[in-house]
Amino acid sequence: MNAQFKKGVLELIVLESVRQRDMYGYELVEEVSKVVDVNEGTIYPLLKRLTNERYFETYLRESTEGPPRKYYHLTVAGILYRDQLEAEWMEFADRVGAFLKERKER
Amino acid sequence: MNAQFKKGVLELIVLESVRQRDMYGYELVEEVSKVVDVNEGTIYPLLKRLTNERYFETYLRESTEGPPRKYYHLTVAGILYRDQLEAEWMEFADRVGAFLKERKER
DNA sequence: CCAACTACTTGGTATTGTCAAGTACTAAAA
DNA sequence: TTTTAGTACTTGACAATACCAAGTAGTTGG
Numbered sequence: 211m212n213a214q215f216k217k218g219v220l221e222l223i224v225l226e227s228v229r230q231r232d233m234y235g236y237e238l239v240e241e242v243s244k245v246v247d248v249n250e251g252t253i254y255p256l257l258k259r260l261t262n263e264r265y266f267e268t269y270l271r272e273s274t275e276g277p278p279r280k281y282y283h284l285t286v287a288g289i290l291y292r293d294q295l296e297a298e299w300m301e302f303a304d305r306v307g308a309f310l311k312e313r314k315e316r
Numbered sequence: 317m318n319a320q321f322k323k324g325v326l327e328l329i330v331l332e333s334v335r336q337r338d339m340y341g342y343e344l345v346e347e348v349s350k351v352v353d354v355n356e357g358t359i360y361p362l363l364k365r366l367t368n369e370r371y372f373e374t375y376l377r378e379s380t381e382g383p384p385r386k387y388y389h390l391t392v393a394g395i396l397y398r399d400q401l402e403a404e405w406m407e408f409a410d411r412v413g414a415f416l417k418e419r420k421e422r
Numbered sequence: 423c424c425a426a427c428t429a430c431t432t433g434g435t436a437t438t439g440t441c442a443a444g445t446a447c448t449a450a451a452a
Numbered sequence: 453t454t455t456t457a458g459t460a461c462t463t464g465a466c467a468a469t470a471c472c473a474a475g476t477a478g479t480t481g482g
Contacts, residue, residue: 211404211408212324212401212404212405212408213324214323214324214325214327215323215324215325215404215405215408216408217320217321217323217324218318218319218320218321218323219320219321219412221320222412222416223412223415226415226416226419229419230419245411245412245415246408246411246412295318296416298317298318298321299318299321299412299416300416302317302318302321302322302352303409303412303413305351305352306325306328306329306351306352306405306409307409309329309332309351310328310332310402310405310406313332313335313336
């Protein structure tokens with residue numbers, strides 16, 4: 211999979227995933243992987259960055275299957291940012307799609 | 317416009333633009349700008365890279381409106397690469413679009 | 423007790439786009 | 453004639469983000 215296409219989009223996929231319910235890192239790696247190929251070394255730093263930017267709040271919860279899990283919860287700022295990012299993505303993808311389609315029709 | 321979204325996609329837009337007819341750099345900046353915001357400092361290095369990778373061949377032609385223009389012509393390898401890149405983009409954009417749509421329907 | 427799975431961290435690297443500045447040529451306006 | 457605007461390309465320093473590899477550590481089952 212083209213690594214460059216993912217730039218910025220992984221952020222949106224992560225934000226959108228957490229929107230519906232709080233999730234922990236490892237779980238997110240698997241969730242995001244259903245949509246696009248991704249590995250831990252990408253997701254964890256991304257979560258840290260989004261937390262530093264106050265789009266996520268975190269809390270620890272013990273697990274019966276391994277070490278405690280760090281859960282990510284979307285803040286109000288996070289919700290707004292997600293909405294904005296989604297709108298930007300839609301517009302971008304539409305523009306590129308329209309360009310390619312228009313070219314094809316000739 | 318989100319700068320990250322463009323990664324990899326500008327390459328496709330440039331290749332697709334030149335597919336139909338040979339174009340020179342300055343012209344490409346304007347052509348690509350119709351689809352997504354972009355500036356010279358992005359396009360010229362990209363053209364150089366794609367030329368180094370043998371996806372473009374170039375030739376100079378004089379202009380009545382300024383200095384000579386360097387025209388870019390798509391090679392056979394360039395055509396194949398463009399096709400591949402387009403297929404990858406379509407697949408990627410579809411996957412992301414489907415993910416967002418599916419989430420929205422809940 | 424060791425392998426497998428879960429869970430997270432970190433450091434180095436690669437790719438690609440941005441910004442800013444510079445060079446240089448032509449044509450038209452002042 | 454000098455200046456300005458438009459055309460055309462180049463370069464170097466920088467920023468953002470994804471990848472890879474390796475490491476730490478807890479839990480469970482053979």
